[in-house]
Amino acid sequence: EADIYQTPRYLVIGTGKKITLECSQTMGHDKMYWYQQDPGMELHLIHYSYGVNSTEKGDLSSESTVSRIRTEHFPLTLESARPSHTSQYLCASSRDPRAEQYFGPGTRLTVT
Amino acid sequence: GNSVTQMEGPVTLSEEAFLTINCTYTATGYPSLFWYVQYPGEGLQLLLKATKADDKGSNKGFEATYRKETTSFHLEKGSVQVSDSAVYFCALTSPGSGGSNYKLTFGKGTLLTVNP
Numbered sequence: 728e729a730d731i732y733q734t735p736r737y738l739v740i741g742t743g744k745k746i747t748l749e750c751s752q753t754m755g756h757d758k759m760y761w762y763q764q765d766p767g768m769e770l771h772l773i774h775y776s777y778g779v780n781s782t783e784k785g786d787l788s789s790e791s792t793v794s795r796i797r798t799e800h801f802p803l804t805l806e807s808a809r810p811s812h813t814s815q816y817l818c819a820s821s822r823d824p825r826a827e828q829y830f831g832p833g834t835r836l837t838v839t
Numbered sequence: 840g841n842s843v844t845q846m847e848g849p850v851t852l853s854e855e856a857f858l859t860i861n862c863t864y865t866a867t868g869y870p871s872l873f874w875y876v877q878y879p880g881e882g883l884q885l886l887l888k889a890t891k892a893d894d895k896g897s898n899k900g901f902e903a904t905y906r907k908e909t910t911s912f913h914l915e916k917g918s919v920q921v922s923d924s925a926v927y928f929c930a931l932t933s934p935g936s937g938g939s940n941y942k943l944t945f946g947k948g949t950l951l952t953v954n955p
Contacts, residue, residue: 733882760943767947768877768926768947768948768950769945769947769948770928770945770948772942772943775942786942817882817883819882819883824932824941824942825871825932825941826871826932827873827885827888828885828943829885830875830882830883830884831882832881832882833881833882
C-alpha cells in the first residue's frame with residue numbers, strides 16, 4: 728500500500744481566506760503531482776515537481792502555488808480562496824515520470 | 840499530443856455479469872498503459888499496468904492487454920461484484936513533444952455500478 732497522505736480530508740472555508748493543502752509521502756519519490764478533479768470526474772494536472780526546489784505548472788491553469796523544500800512534502804497554497812476553487816484536490820508521487828503514480832486520499836475543498 | 844479515449848458511462852451491471860470498459864489511445868513513442876480505480880470518497884489506486892506491446896496486466900480478477908496494432912487497452916472482468924462499484928480510469932505515460940517530459944494522461948473515467 729502506498730504511503731502518501733493528505734490533510735485535511737475535507738475543508739469548508741469562506742471566500743478570501745488563505746489555505747494550504749498538505750501532501751506528504753514516505754516513499755522517497757522525487758516526482759510529485761497535484762491534480763484537480765472536477766465533479767464530472769475528469770482529472771487535470773495543475774502542478775508537478777521533479778525534485779527539491781523544482782516546481783512546474785501543469786496542463787490546467789490554476790491560481791494556486793506550490794513549494795518543494797523537502798523531498799517528502801509538497802504543499803499547495805491558495806492565497807485567496809474563491810467559490811470557483813471548490814473541487815477535489817489529489818496529490819500523487821512516483822519514482823519515475825514513466826512509472827505508475829501513487830495517489831493520496833484527496834482533499835475535498837468547498838469555498839462558500 | 841497524447842490522448843486517451845475511454846467508454847463513457849455510467850455502466851450498470853448485475854452481480855456476476857461480464858465487464859468490458861473500452862480504452863483506446865494516441866501517443867508518441869512507446870507508452871506505458873494503466874488502469875486506475877477510484878472508490879467513493881477515496882483517491883486513485885493503481886489496478887493494473889502494462890509496459891510493452893502484448894503485455895497483459897491483471898489484478899483482482901481484472902485484466903487488460905496492451906494491443907499496439909489497435910492502440911487499445913480494454914479492461915475486462917469475468918464476474919463483477921457489488922464491491923467493484925467505482926470509477927475506472929485508463930491512463931498512459933509517454934514522452935511529450937521533444938521526447939521528454941513524461942506525464943500521465945488520463946481518460947475521463949467510467950462510473951461502474953454493480954447491483955446485487
